[in-house]
Amino acid sequence: MTRQKLYELACRTLRPLKLGQFGESGIVACALESTSGRVFTGICIDLPCALGFCAERAAAAEMLKGGECVVRRIVTVNRDGRILPPCGSCREFLMQLGECNADAIVAVDAGRDLPLAQLLPERWN
Template sequence: MTGVEGLIEAAAAVLWPHRVGDRVFGDVASALVTDKGTVYVGVCIDTSCGTGFCAEHAAIAAMVTAREYRIARIVAVTRGVDGVVVVPPCGRCREFIRQIDEANLEAEVILGPDRITSLRALLPAADWPV
């Protein structure tokens, strides 16, 4: 399975913000590794009308397109003043990850170079029927 630093680097490699008017695309990137060891990446698309999506959604869409559904580890990053910064998944992403496959509750969510938790820990009230 891809290590924490490798996954952070994979996400950072596709982090190329692009401005269109007052919107910025690709200022957050995500990388995930599946239970089969495949890495998928994606970037956010921020739109003014709310039809955009998070970087995690883009990486997960690539994974599902390839007919994989179980996430072993996932990370999202952006650029801060001092370089690449890991950011936690928003609530919408947390629920999206969960609904792709129930086993994703055990996925490792990278919260920093030395900080990992399970999706289950980020969704403490996740025990409801799908």
């Protein structure tokens, strides 16, 4: 799937929802394509006290549920449709799903894609 199609899917996956007094979900969404060509999506859940999780990990969980663990391409957007690079935890999370994910193409902004390996220099392992 093209970057543009993943971007459009991520935008369609956005689903802002208030949760309780301080929480919300669906304000960031992710679409990723595995190396088999299947596509998975996820949304963030933001709750107080650092609870919740990122859209990238939600999409990765869907991929794992589908029996796959290697990402070909990943695009994440905020509620305004701006592409966001994965946070440091999600970069590490994706890499720990398998070193093959070093080659995953990550959309870091509107005009740039980088392999995950370049977003995680000087690996600890």
